[in-house]
Amino acid sequence: xxxxxxxxxxxxxxxxxxxxxxxxxxxxxxxxxxxxxxxxxxxxxxxxxxxxxxxxxxxxxxxxxxxxxxxxxxxxxxxxxxxxxxxxxxxxxxxxxxxxxxxxxxxxxxxxxxxxxxxxxxxxxxxxxxxxxxxxxxxxxxxxxxxxxxxxxxxxxxxxxxxxxxxxxxxxxxxxxxxxxxxxxxxxxxxxxxxxxxxxxxxxxxxxxxxxxxxxxxxxxxxxxxxxxxxxxxxxxxxxxxxxxxxxxxxxxxxxxxxxxxxxxxxxxxxxxxxxxxxxxxxxxxxxxxxxxxxxxxxxxxxxxxxxxxxxxxxxxxxxxxxxxxxxxxxxxxxxxxxxxxxxxxxxxxxxxxxxxxxxxxxxxxxxx
Amino acid sequence: xxxxxxxxxxxxxxxxxxxxxxxxxxxxxxxxxxxxxxxxxxxxxxxxxxxxxxxxxxxxxxxxxxxxxxxxxxxxxxxxxxxxxxxxxxxxxxxxxxxxxxxxxxxxxxxxxxxxxxxxxxxxxxxxxxxxxxxxxxxxxxxxxxxxxxxxxxxxxxxxxxxxxxxxxxxxxxxxxxxxxxxxxxxxxxxxxxxxxxxxxxxxxxxxxxxxxxxxxxxxxxxxxxxxxxxxxxxxxxxxxxxxxxxxxxxxxxxxxxxxxxxxxxxxxxxxxxxxxxxxxxxxxxxxxxxxxxxxxxxxxxxxxxxxxxxxxxxxxxxxxxxxxxxxxxxxxxxxxxxxxxxxxxxxxxxxxxxxxxxxxxxxxxxxx
Numbered sequence: 001x002x003x004x005x006x007x008x009x010x011x012x013x014x015x016x017x018x019x020x021x022x023x024x025x026x027x028x029x030x031x032x033x034x035x036x037x038x039x040x041x042x043x044x045x046x047x048x049x050x051x052x053x054x055x056x057x058x059x060x061x062x063x064x065x066x067x068x069x070x071x072x073x074x075x076x077x078x079x080x081x082x083x084x085x086x087x088x089x090x091x092x093x094x095x096x097x098x099x100x101x102x103x104x105x106x107x108x109x110x111x112x113x114x115x116x117x118x119x120x121x122x123x124x125x126x127x128x129x130x131x132x133x134x135x136x137x138x139x140x141x142x143x144x145x146x147x148x149x150x151x152x153x154x155x156x157x158x159x160x161x162x163x164x165x166x167x168x169x170x171x172x173x174x175x176x177x178x179x180x181x182x183x184x185x186x187x188x189x190x191x192x193x194x195x196x197x198x199x200x201x202x203x204x205x206x207x208x209x210x211x212x213x214x215x216x217x218x219x220x221x222x223x224x225x226x227x228x229x230x231x232x233x234x235x236x237x238x239x240x241x242x243x244x245x246x247x248x249x250x251x252x253x254x255x256x257x258x259x260x261x262x263x264x265x266x267x268x269x270x271x272x273x274x275x276x277x278x279x280x281x282x283x284x285x286x287x288x289x290x291x292x293x294x295x296x297x298x299x300x301x302x303x304x305x306x307x308x309x310x311x312x313x314x315x316x317x318x319x320x321x322x323x324x325x326x327x328x329x330x331x332x333x334x335x336x337x338x339x340x341x342x343x344x345x346x347x348x349x350x351x352x353x354x355x356x357x358x359x360x361x362x363x364x365x366x367x368x369x
Numbered sequence: 370x371x372x373x374x375x376x377x378x379x380x381x382x383x384x385x386x387x388x389x390x391x392x393x394x395x396x397x398x399x400x401x402x403x404x405x406x407x408x409x410x411x412x413x414x415x416x417x418x419x420x421x422x423x424x425x426x427x428x429x430x431x432x433x434x435x436x437x438x439x440x441x442x443x444x445x446x447x448x449x450x451x452x453x454x455x456x457x458x459x460x461x462x463x464x465x466x467x468x469x470x471x472x473x474x475x476x477x478x479x480x481x482x483x484x485x486x487x488x489x490x491x492x493x494x495x496x497x498x499x500x501x502x503x504x505x506x507x508x509x510x511x512x513x514x515x516x517x518x519x520x521x522x523x524x525x526x527x528x529x530x531x532x533x534x535x536x537x538x539x540x541x542x543x544x545x546x547x548x549x550x551x552x553x554x555x556x557x558x559x560x561x562x563x564x565x566x567x568x569x570x571x572x573x574x575x576x577x578x579x580x581x582x583x584x585x586x587x588x589x590x591x592x593x594x595x596x597x598x599x600x601x602x603x604x605x606x607x608x609x610x611x612x613x614x615x616x617x618x619x620x621x622x623x624x625x626x627x628x629x630x631x632x633x634x635x636x637x638x639x640x641x642x643x644x645x646x647x648x649x650x651x652x653x654x655x656x657x658x659x660x661x662x663x664x665x666x667x668x669x670x671x672x673x674x675x676x677x678x679x680x681x682x683x684x685x686x687x688x689x690x691x692x693x694x695x696x697x698x699x700x701x702x703x704x705x706x707x708x709x710x711x712x713x714x715x716x717x718x719x720x721x722x723x724x725x726x727x728x729x730x731x732x733x734x735x736x737x738x
Contacts, residue, residue, distance in 0.1 A: 073641070073668055073669065076641050077638075077641060080634075080637055080638045080641060081638070082634065102674045103638055103673040104671070104672045104673065105638075105669060105670070105671045105672075106670045106671075107668065108669065265451065266472070268449055269449045269472055269474075272445050272449060299439075299442055299476065300442065300474060300477065301474070302472070302474045302475075303472075303473045303474075304471050304473065305471045306471070
């Protein structure tokens with residue numbers, strides 16, 4: 001095999017492919033990038049058995065063939081090369097020579113036959129949205145998946161298509177994040193659970209441009225994202241997602257209208273006195289026209305008032321400040337509405353059109369304080 | 370005590386003062402910033418017993434007094450405040466209230482009397498240079514001090530004034546870095562050893578502008594740097610510095626003229642195959658008009674040639690690539706000269722005027738490879 005590509009094209013494609021390279025595995029082949037130049041185009045393929053990526057590389061095939069290279073060493077070599085043409089050549093004994101200007105590297109390759117190719121997804125039932133929208137929806141929900149695997153379902157996000165709307169949901173037992181987007185066409189109704197890791201890796205390689213699109217295809221156990229010259233295939237999480245509709249009551253006793261940025265900055269200041277692993281809540285007192293935030297700790301105390309508009313009852317309620325901040329950071333609206341029932345019921349931050357809903361459970365501060 | 374300052378002025382002064390706050394100490398007062406508003410100006414003072422900083426803060430004294438505040442909490446509070454006027458007020462029981470717009474923080478203070486003030490250095494025998502020059506000289510030598518304290522002297526840098534030249538020297542047993550700068554006036558000859566930590570902290574707070582100056586004063590056991598509205602006092606390292614003149618032979622058998630950036634990039638590529646703690650050298654073969662770099666490792670091998678001009682004998686010599694790169698990174702010249710004697714003698718990188726000299730010991734690659 002021999003291919004010739006520019007250093008920049010190689011770097012771009014390696015950075016995409018790296019997202020599906022396994023870390024810490026006992027199978028070295030999973031730590032490789034497969035260079036597949038067996039047909040008319042050069043492809044880089046990676047596969048950690050959960051997530052697989054295939055991307056087309058600009059360049060010229062001087063001699064067809066395939067070879068697998070340790071992804072880390074290969075990417076470091078390419079990164080340090082001068083900005084010029086690079087030739088990658090594998091001989092019959094799998095020795096690979098990488099040449100650029102007068103620099104010449106030799107590294108051992110592995111047989112391409114050992115590599116597990118991506119599963120083939122039948123390309124029916126696709127969904128097309130802009131890369132910008134997908135990237136935003138992931139950013140606006142990914143923070144509330146659960147990180148540990150006690151409940152596999154919580155480590156993924158629900159992607160649900162119903163009545164021409166794509167809904168993305170994540171929850172971790174303390175909070176729920178929901179984003180809805182109206183689709184431009186009608187699609188078949190569908191519900192799948194996509195691993196959080198897949199979503200965070202994919203959002204790193206999406207260009208995020210509003211006028212580039214991504215096509216999403218569904219197989220029985222897999223989801224396929226196709227965009228630019230890249231395919232990302234991921235396993236789905238099996239099972240039935242949580243029934244969130246019954247958690248989303250529309251009743252409230254108090255509605256607060258507040259400036260998002262002021263509220264966020266104020267919580268940020270209050271959380272100064274909360275060290276990691278400290279379960280101390282911030283206490284929010286809502287009265288007519290003012291919200292007062294308070295925190296008390298061994299290090300000191302803090303107290304601040306924010307102007308608000310209030311409909312309904314006064315309320316005194318405690319929250320984990322991180323959960324409030326996570327939601328407030330990903331909302332774009334300048335003025336937001338918060339709906340509350342009582343100090344033991346969840347609060348909702350949502351817009352009138354329900355394009356977003358953030359549910360956050362309160363903390364019982366009598367027990368803690 | 371009560372002072373009123375802008376958030377920005379406070380932040381600026383705290384960032385300077387933080388550089389002499391002790392980490393991990395059993396004496397909490399060393400982790401404090403002293404706010405001294407007992408006279409006509411507000412001063413922040415910090416002192417970790419090796420290094421001390423005093424800086425003047427813009428602001429208004431509403432009530433005179435002094436108080437010490439935990440530096441970490443104080444700086445975090447100020448950092449998170451809105452961009453507005455801040456009032457800092459201590460009551461008789463040392464409770465400190467920090468108020469900014471509608472945010473109010475309370476933290477405990479410590480009596481200013483517990484604080485150890487900076488030693489007073491008599492301001493005779495000063496030396497004045499530009500902040501840019503001092504900052505550059507530190508950056509160009511600091512990397513070759515020794516980090517561990519087996520030899521205290523090696524953890525500092527020699528500052529020597531002789532015949533109107535300031536010479537700064539650092540060495541760690543494997544290499545020596547020397548920078549010389551012509552002073553604008555004649556000063557008394559002098560030799561002191563300044564702790565490396567002092568120099569790296571001071572270079573962080575020097576503005577680095579060519580038209581701002583720093584005045585340096587010498588006491589029997591201390592050095593004082595005065596610039597802008599800040600004073601930095603440091604203990605000196607006691608003892609007689611290494612006699613470096615006898616290590617700096619001017620003889621050579623080979624002189625190489627090479628493009629610095631090409632040489633640096635090439636070593637950078639070769640060092641890909643050297644993992645941390647690996648003592649493997651890169652082998653440099655110098656022949657007429659070409660330098661060839663080679664490295665062999667279990668991960669792979671690399672080989673590259675660079676055009677050079679050579680005077681004298683051919684030579685094959687091994688180096689720790691990091692030592693070469695450290696020196697090459699801080700030299701500004703595009704074309705440099707390297708002087709070599711034999712594979713067991715140090716090489717010198719220096720300009721003709723000797724404004725810089727970098728001595729690097731070779732590695733005996735027969736023993737290693």
